[in-house]
Amino acid sequence: MSATHEVFNQPEPLVDVNLFEGNRALQDALRFNAPALDVAALRALGQQVGSAGMQQHARLANVYKPQLRTHDRFGRRIDQVEFHPSYHALMSAATAAGLHGTPWAQAAPSPHLHRAAAFMLFTELEPSILCPISMTYAVTPALQGNPAIYADWAPQLTSRAYDPALRRWKDKPGVTVGMGMTEKQGGSDVRANTTQAVPEGCDGWGQRFTVTGHKWFFSAPMCDAFLILAQTPAGLSCLFLPRVLPDGTLNRLFIQRLKDKLGNQANASSEVEFAGATAWLVGEEGRGVPQILAMGTLTRLDCALGTSGLMRQALSLALDHTAQRMAFGKRLIEQPLMRNVLADLALESEAATALALRLASSFDRPDDEHERIMQRLLTPVAKFWICKRGSAFAQEAMECLGGNGYVEEGGEGILARIYREMPVNSIWEGAGNIMALDLLRALRKADAAAALAHELAPAKGMHPALDHLAARLPTRVEQMATAMEARRLAQDVALAVQAALLAQTAPAAVFGAFCDSRLGGEWGHSFGSLGAGADVDAIIARARPR
Numbered sequence: 001m002s003a004t005h006e007v008f009n010q011p012e013p014l015v016d017v018n019l020f021e022g023n024r025a026l027q028d029a030l031r032f033n034a035p036a037l038d039v040a041a042l043r044a045l046g047q048q049v050g051s052a053g054m055q056q057h058a059r060l061a062n063v064y065k066p067q068l069r070t071h072d073r074f075g076r077r078i079d080q081v082e083f084h085p086s087y088h089a090l091m092s093a094a095t096a097a098g099l100h101g102t103p104w105a106q107a108a109p110s111p112h113l114h115r116a117a118a119f120m121l122f123t124e125l126e127p128s129i130l131c132p133i134s135m136t137y138a139v140t141p142a143l144q145g146n147p148a149i150y151a152d153w154a155p156q157l158t159s160r161a162y163d164p165a166l167r168r169w170k171d172k173p174g175v176t177v178g179m180g181m182t183e184k185q186g187g188s189d190v191r192a193n194t195t196q197a198v199p200e201g202c203d204g205w206g207q208r209f210t211v212t213g214h215k216w217f218f219s220a221p222m223c224d225a226f227l228i229l230a231q232t233p234a235g236l237s238c239l240f241l242p243r244v245l246p247d248g249t250l251n252r253l254f255i256q257r258l259k260d261k262l263g264n265q266a267n268a269s270s271e272v273e274f275a276g277a278t279a280w281l282v283g284e285e286g287r288g289v290p291q292i293l294a295m296g297t298l299t300r301l302d303c304a305l306g307t308s309g310l311m312r313q314a315l316s317l318a319l320d321h322t323a324q325r326m327a328f329g330k331r332l333i334e335q336p337l338m339r340n341v342l343a344d345l346a347l348e349s350e351a352a353t354a355l356a357l358r359l360a361s362s363f364d365r366p367d368d369e370h371e372r373i374m375q376r377l378l379t380p381v382a383k384f385w386i387c388k389r390g391s392a393f394a395q396e397a398m399e400c401l402g403g404n405g406y407v408e409e410g411g412e413g414i415l416a417r418i419y420r421e422m423p424v425n426s427i428w429e430g431a432g433n434i435m436a437l438d439l440l441r442a443l444r445k446a447d448a449a450a451a452l453a454h455e456l457a458p459a460k461g462m463h464p465a466l467d468h469l470a471a472r473l474p475t476r477v478e479q480m481a482t483a484m485e486a487r488r489l490a491q492d493v494a495l496a497v498q499a500a501l502l503a504q505t506a507p508a509a510v511f512g513a514f515c516d517s518r519l520g521g522e523w524g525h526s527f528g529s530l531g532a533g534a535d536v537d538a539i540i541a542r543a544r545p546r
């Protein structure tokens with residue numbers, strides 16, 4: 001309260017709501033992909049991540065950023081990163097929810113889809129700590145390229161225990177694993193890597209190397225081990241580099257400094273040097289890129305899931321704020337032009353959710369040929385398109401809160417945090433152009449045109465604009481776009497698949513307005529430009545988080 005005026009017309013925060021129960025788009029997409037999925041754990045997680053207590057952890061983990069301690073007070077190198085206790089509370093919760101590796105050890109149906117939904121919900125709490133969680137989830141298919149190491153590490157990789165201590169893996173109940181590809185002279189073009197790995201013998205984990213060089217971006221350096229790329233005599237190879245060696249001594253990995261980043265504040269991203277570090281070969285020597293890309297495929301999935309989660313969170317905050325705030329005699333959510341903006345954001349968010357979960361479900365059916373092709377096709381498409389839409393989406397959602405949206409206020413301004421976080425999913429794990437070019441590679445290998453036609457078939461005849469696009473896409477796919485056309489093709493494949501999914505998962509109001517606007521030209525170049533025929537009432541009612 002103030003002595004000079006009464007504080008009124010300022011909204012109450014969106015806390016202590018169940019983020020799963022309020023998310024109809026998520027529920028319907030899950031039902032579509034796995035009708036019999038047991039969602040009890042997701043409902044419980046929705047309650048947990050929406051709670052005021054957990055949101056306080058998210059705020060503190062972002063305000064009190066990780067600190068690098070290179071040496072102890074006696075001058076000995078320790079190369080450790082210190083985190084606020086809230087960081088560890090969040091990591092513990094994410095691990096307990098099985099977001100890091102549990103799907104690989106589960107006999108339950110649709111474990112990857114279930115985990116994907118949980119990952120999206122957790123993103124609405126705090127996205128940046130999910131960096132090591134995502135990398136740990138993603139490492140399994142690549143690490144299986146060294147069966148001995150995988151057999152030793154699998155129990156800790158899939159356990160639900162979190163242990164931040166820098167100790168031997170076998171002395172810990174749970175571990176995390178990161179990845180190191182990017183060097184100063186080249187990130188996208190990893191063939192330019194200069195880090196050298198010299199063979200030094202063989203042991204129970206196979207061919208051992210001594211590694212000398214650096215990594216320019218090396219996130220979550222407190223992970224227990226990393227998959228890295230380095231040049232061996234046979235060429236660029238994938239190596240497994242633990243922080244603590246099997247004999248308990250620290251590996252020769254030195255953290256130079258932490259990155260000072262735009263967002264992603266709770267997560268530590270570092271620059272490191274390897275000064276004669278020990279690492280073991282994973283997969284075939286000289287075939288490091290495809291080997292580590294088995295990990296990159298899954299982290300790309302997580303970029304699409306994470307951005308979809310952030311979109312949903314930004315939308316919920318915008319809807320909730322405008323439902324409380326009065327302007328010009330009405331609640332903002334009742335103002336016709338604001339309704340257009342909110343409905344347009346809701347369409348984008350639901351389409352992102354549908355596409356990201358469709359992709360996730362393909363990982364549950366690796367033996368199905370159609371799913372295998374769609375996984376290869378939709379990974380770059382979803383990573384490119386959803387992440388590309390994220391920043392514009394966050395800006396618009398922030399604007400719905402007016403000046404309050406732009407204010408950080410000690411970490412309480414969640415939309416400002418979302419806005420700063422958004423671009424990273426588009427940059428790391430392959431930036432936009434790299435994803436669009438990867439789509440061209442995917443089209444070269446698989447029977448992509450037929451698979452795409454099959455994927456779009458259930459929506460045939462449901463909207464003229466979708467029919468028009470769907471009729472032409474397979475030919476464009478077959479004719480092979482050039483690099484110049486790659487982004488446009490990735491966008492059109494994304495929009496067509498999103499529309500076909502919405503035809504099957506969403507009410508007619510959502511599907512119709514999505515097709516009219518994104519495919520039929522009833523749209524401008526900014527959010528909030530849906531045509532007059534859009535049923536914004538139905539779209540907004542479906543999206544409300546409370």
Ligand SMILES: Cc1cc2nc3c(=O)[nH]c(=O)nc-3n(C[C@H](O)[C@H](O)[C@H](O)COP(=O)(O)OP(=O)(O)OC[C@H]3O[C@@H](n4cnc5c(N)ncnc54)[C@H](O)[C@@H]3O)c2cc1C
Pocket residue numbers: 178179180181182185186187188189217218219220261264269424427428429430431432433434
């Ligand atoms: C916060 C953060 C954390 C990170 N953590 C890690 C990590 O843990 N491990 C790791 O290995 N890396 C990490 N990265 C690095 C990240 O993956 C790279 O920054 C990214 O892959 C791009 O590589 P680059 O920075 O070298 O840019 P460049 O490769 O120089 O690319 C610059 C731009 O050029 C475009 N481009 C490149 N080639 C082409 C082409 N042929 N045609 C058209 N356009 C092209 C790219 O799309 C991009 O937009 C992290 C990055 C960030 C921001």
